[in-house]
């Protein structure tokens with residue numbers, strides 16, 4: 001049962017109340033109410049529900065302005081929003097507004113406590129109770145009749161892995177509007193020469209068009225994280241030109257090059273070139289990964305392994321185990 005609620009809308013009174021409840025051993029859980037009259041008020045925090053689990057990356061959105069801004073960044077035109085997929089709805093901060101706009105949306109959540117709460121508060125919400133890393137995006141898009149739009153305030157402990165899953169299933173994805181740590185957003189969008197330029201930059205800029213929509217301050221989450229966040233928009237082009245190489249080979253090249261990011265390719269790709277049985281031409285050997293465009297990584301792969309069909313979408317970029325890069 002939902003019991004007494006207190007406002008999470010900021011102010012020292014709220015903070016004091018939270019600390020008092022915590023000291024009293026009351027389990028806290030930030031739940032935005034779904035009462036029509038309450039729509040524009042700050043979210044509320046009923047006691048007696050459940051405590052945010054750090055192990056599930058549960059930092060809940062507690063600021064209605066940001067809830068609205070995030071939802072506004074998604075434009076999906078499928079009928080009833082049937083192709084909108086929310087990852088990690090939690091207590092429903094985004095879900096409430098998304099479901100108003102996209103009544104046929106689907107949400108994927110692992111935490112049973114959140115699922116039972118959502119089922120009570122939004123009874124006709126379509127929920128998949130599963131690990132987001134187990135979602136078969138190709139089947140889901142087939143079932144939905146087309147490429148899907150992904151949205152979510154992501155659990156940060158698996159952000160990159162979730163995003164790599166989307167890349168591995170690129171034909172199934174139209175767009176993704178997701179929160180990430182600010183540093184991850186910088187890496188996704190960094191250009192050659194930037195200090196944040198990394199594997200993430202190369203891979204995501206080859207498969208989609210990543211863009212930072214806005215910065216998000218820590219204070220709009222509960223519990224308050226230690227880092228800034230960003231809303232990132234990834235647009236997956238419907239007709240991306242084929243890479244012209246086997247993505248498994250490309251992964252070998254990109255990973256080996258960035259494993260020794262300060263070294264020239266003639267050093268960092270020695271093992272890969274040996275495996276391919278090809279000597280890297282000297283003009284390529286003197287390059288360093290930090291200065292290479294994403295397309296140049298494709299070119300090096302082509303030189304070493306030859307041109308190839310990209311093959312069907314499959315697990316290439318995501319790791320086998322949970323974990324960040």
Ligand SMILES: C[S@@+](CC[C@H](N)C(=O)[O-])C[C@H]1O[C@@H](n2cnc3c(N)ncnc32)[C@H](O)[C@@H]1O
Pocket residue numbers: 056057058059060061062087088089090091092093094108109110111114130131132133152153154155156158
């Ligand atoms: C950062 S919270 C966001 C909650 C809510 N959308 C909000 O903005 O307040 C991340 C959510 O992802 C869920 N989650 C964490 N790991 C998951 C996984 N592997 N599969 C599905 N959901 C997961 C958590 O339970 C939590 O509800």
